[in-house]
Amino acid sequence: MKLLLDMYKGVGKEQRDKVQLMAAERKTRAELEDLRQQVKKIQVCCNIFYNYYNYCMMIYNNVHDDKSMK
Helix, strand or coil, X not given: CHHHHHHHHHCCHHHHHHHHHHHHHHHHXXXXXXXXXXXXHHHHHHXXXXXXXXXHHHHHHHHHHHHHHX
């Protein structure tokens, strides 16, 4: 750990800032990818719900159409 700390102190401020920026960018990209995966899951759930709703409405309309025919 001391060696890592000594190396960190040994580089210039500009280099340290660049390393910190790259680490922050890497973290942000990982978070973005996680959010994209969550959006995909939500889209799948919405599509399932939408299809189920349409199916239920089709059945409901068929039942009511049959009653009005009699």
